[in-house]
Amino acid sequence: MDISLMQIIFWALAACAVVAALGVVLSRNAIYSALCLVGTMFCLAGLFVLLNAQFLAAAQVIVYAGAVMVLFLFAIMLLQAGQAPGEERFTVQALLGWLFGIILAVQIGALVFVAFKGQSAAHTSKTGGPVLSASQAIVPGASATVTLKDSYKNADSKVKDTVEIEFIAGPTNEAETITLTETGPDTAVFAGTAATLADALPGKPEDGAFHVQPGYKITANYEDTRTGNYRTAVIRVRDHVIEMPAAVTPDADLNVSVSSHAANTGPAADTVKIVVTNKPSGEREAVVLTETGPATGVFTGALKTKHGTVPGRNNDGVMIARGGDTLTALYQPGDGDKIEAALTDGELGEDEQIPEAAASAEVAFGNTESVALALFAKYLYPFEAIAVLLLIAMIGAVLIAKKKLKKAND
Amino acid sequence: MIGVSHYLALSAILFSIGVAGVLTRRNALIIFMSIELMLNAVNLSFIAFSRHLGDVDGQVFVLFVMAVAAAEVAVGLAIIISIYRKRGTANIDKVNIMKW
Numbered sequence: 171m172d173i174s175l176m177q178i179i180f181w182a183l184a185a186c187a188v189v190a191a192l193g194v195v196l197s198r199n200a201i202y203s204a205l206c207l208v209g210t211m212f213c214l215a216g217l218f219v220l221l222n223a224q225f226l227a228a229a230q231v232i233v234y235a236g237a238v239m240v241l242f243l244f245a246i247m248l249l250q251a252g253q254a255p256g257e258e259r260f261t262v263q264a265l266l267g268w269l270f271g272i273i274l275a276v277q278i279g280a281l282v283f284v285a286f287k288g289q290s291a292a293h294t295s296k297t298g299g300p301v302l303s304a305s306q307a308i309v310p311g312a313s314a315t316v317t318l319k320d321s322y323k324n325a326d327s328k329v330k331d332t333v334e335i336e337f338i339a340g341p342t343n344e345a346e347t348i349t350l351t352e353t354g355p356d357t358a359v360f361a362g363t364a365a366t367l368a369d370a371l372p373g374k375p376e377d378g379a380f381h382v383q384p385g386y387k388i389t390a391n392y393e394d395t396r397t398g399n400y401r402t403a404v405i406r407v408r409d410h411v412i413e414m415p416a417a418v419t420p421d422a423d424l425n426v427s428v429s430s431h432a433a434n435t436g437p438a439a440d441t442v443k444i445v446v447t448n449k450p451s452g453e454r455e456a457v458v459l460t461e462t463g464p465a466t467g468v469f470t471g472a473l474k475t476k477h478g479t480v481p482g483r484n485n486d487g488v489m490i491a492r493g494g495d496t497l498t499a500l501y502q503p504g505d506g507d508k509i510e511a512a513l514t515d516g517e518l519g520e521d522e523q524i525p526e527a528a529a530s531a532e533v534a535f536g537n538t539e540s541v542a543l544a545l546f547a548k549y550l551y552p553f554e555a556i557a558v559l560l561l562i563a564m565i566g567a568v569l570i571a572k573k574k575l576k577k578a579n580d
Numbered sequence: 581m582i583g584v585s586h587y588l589a590l591s592a593i594l595f596s597i598g599v600a601g602v603l604t605r606r607n608a609l610i611i612f613m614s615i616e617l618m619l620n621a622v623n624l625s626f627i628a629f630s631r632h633l634g635d636v637d638g639q640v641f642v643l644f645v646m647a648v649a650a651a652e653v654a655v656g657l658a659i660i661i662s663i664y665r666k667r668g669t670a671n672i673d674k675v676n677i678m679k680w
Binding site: 176180184187191192194195200203207210211214217218221222223225226229230233234237238241242244245246248249266267268270271272274278279282285286537540543544548549552556557559560563564567568570571573 | 582583585586587588590592594595596597598599603609610612614617623627628631636637639642648650651652653657659661662670
């Protein structure tokens with residue numbers, strides 16, 4: 171089991187936070203308590219960064235470690251309440267208080283671990299149970315990747331286990347057993363490939379590769395040994411397949427690949443043209459993909475993305491995107507000229523064809539911006555209410571402190 | 581691999597320490613700090629869930645909790661200071677006029 175930097179940081183911050191929190195509650199001097207509380211706040215701010223909440227980490231340091239703690243220290247100094255007399259005695263109340271605290275911690279902790287048992291570590295998916303996934307579509311002759319996550323098949327945590335899954339190609343009913351090998355000794359993730367051959371004749375069962383044509387389907391049924399339910403994965407065989415990563419961060423390149431034997435027209439490295447659309451902003455960019463070799467039928471290329479909120483010009487070579495956008499790539503064979511014409515006009519015409527192949531990628535969310543969007547769009551009224559509450563609290567605090575002062579003067 | 585359950589367990593521990601502090605300490609200021617500790621523990625679980633569910637609403641709620649906590653501290657400390665001026669102590673065992 172490898173220990174990553176993230177884990178080291180988490181455990182260090184968690185340990186610091188707990189020690190400092192105990193310091194808040196246990197120290198006899200209120201000033202030490204306040205300083206320990208600052209320490210806890212800083213550790214929590216660090217954990218917020220680990221959780222991808224950078225804005226809240228900054229707010230935590232400014233609001234809590236800054237403003238609130240200054241208020242506390244002022245109050246402590248003003249009251250000279252550093253050492254409160256008569257606090258040292260050990261009472262039944264204190265004993266019961268600690269007992270209750272420990273019971274509460276154990277209860278919540280137990281609840282958390284029962285609720286998230288199957289979900290932590292590299293075991294299973296959100297819903298629990300095994301997950302079988304495979305390439306959605308391939309061209310004839312290409313290999314499909316198959317992955318299975320199933321903690322129950324991780325029989326020996328010291329060695330790489332294997333799982334055998336039977337795949338059936340339709341409509342020829344050719345069956346092949348594919349062996350998936352665990353990616354590491356204790357990952358419970360199994361990976362393998364299903365090879366295919368472009369061949370109109372049905373192959374023999376268990377000859378190592380599926381003989382397929384475009385339009386075929388390769389299906390696997392995998393039984394969950396715990397519940398008896400079946401998980402199904404379907405690999406479709408198509409003329410053209412377009413692939414891109416499921417997520418991309420703004421400013422990174424979006425790598426797209428197209429597999430198509432039909433587009434492999436000559437012995438030289440051919441090119442295909444695809445169009446990438448940003449769903450909310452409507453920006454379109456054409457991308458030219460180049461064949462990886464003289465006759466591979468696989469075309470790759472990349473589209474630059476740039477973080478920004480204002481949609482960029484169509485076809486300027488850079489896709490302006492922000493967190494939450496969906497980028498969709500379309501490949502329409504033999505239609506590159508029309509796409510380019512449509513891009514310069516701004517919109518595709520009404521005779522827009524149903525694309526031969528499409529893939530989409532989510533843009534990973536840029537955090538501060540999405541928080542602000544939610545705050546000012548979805549939660550505008552609560553935000554206003556909180557602002558008014560803060561104002562009232564400020565006036566109220568001044569009034570309370572001032573009123574008593576008058577009384578004391580009288 | 582650090583999952584959401586680790587953060588929730590840490591949050592539970594911090595919250596319980598805060599509860600124990602409120603129940604055991606008699607200094608009103610330290611009780612107040614323990615309440616802040618509990619609010620922070622809840623913030624941590626909010627953000628952990630926000631990350632886990634891929635939804636920023638949790639982070640927005642943390643902002644609200646922070647604002648309410650700041651308001652609460654301002655009013656609460658004003659009250660403690662006025663009590664201290666009137667009674668000369670911040671020990672809550674000595675401020676039991678509302679006890680019946």
